[in-house]
């Protein structure tokens with residue numbers, strides 16, 4: 001006979017009790033039944049090698065032990081490190097993740113949010129900027145689905161949030177370049193930048209109000225392409241709003257015969273692993289990426305456990321790591 005999947009009905013039949021009794025006993029409500037009945041059910045489960053259907057259990061337990069994670073670009077090492085931190089905290093509480101990589105596509109972000117809510121995840125970690133508050137209200141808040149926002153998704157005061165000191169980060173990059181004597185400086189950032197990156201710009205402009213703004217998406221390809229526009233300007237100091245842009249800019253400038261830091265001092269942002277391995281090693285503003293992921297997951301699990309607790313916002317510190325991509329202006 002074909003391997004027919006053993007069902008709860010088979011266990012009930014073999015142990016001579018109702019399906020409801022089997023369900024209760026297998027879902028840790030054994031105290032309601034005699035030891036003899038419990039033993040019969042457990043023996044039938046073992047002999048039939050029955051494994052409860054996880055999603056059927058979810059209907060009873062009202063918990064899937066699954067968290068939906070929405071990220072903009074998993075190919076960016078910042079987000080893969082962030083995911084490692086999220087995963088570590090979830091694993092410790094026996095949760096699994098359902099990852100949706102929106103690939104910087106706003107429509108896909110919203111489709112994923114709806115799909116995740118249909119699949120019964122217990123909560124959401126949202127680090128993408130395109131999810132509107134209206135979308136969150138309609139898809140999550142109305143259904144009282146717990147969620148937390150971080151990074152590119154701005155905190156609006158009606159959810160938990162984990163932030164980092166983006167304004168200070170922009171200031172640290174600017175002060176470092178100013179202390180090295182640079183005055184002709186530019187910032188490389190996306191044209192449609194998310195709030196956290198616009199906050200870095202504000203911090204940088206608090207020191208360099210006249211800084212040139214050169215648009216670049218948060219990628220190595222975009223950074224390499226932006227080199228062309230950097231070369232058109234009279235600049236000596238560059239602040240890129242992510243290490244990915246800086247790494248691409250390195251290649252674009254090298255292809256134009258330029259040397260770092262002889263011709264340009266470059267400051268990155270994130271302190272991803274690559275920033276230490278490029279030549280010259282990149283001066284950058286370090287974000288606590290792994291911890292950011294851990295704290296976001298921990299706050300969300302607390303929210304799931306205590307739905308009524310008041311909103312909590314945490315801000316994690318950033319700091320400058322000085323390496324060899326910056327030097328005093330000669």
Ligand code: RIB
Pocket residue numbers: 076078151152194196197218241242243244269270
């Ligand atoms: O490298 C990706 C950048 O965008 C990081 O700085 C992170 O904060 C995200 O917002």
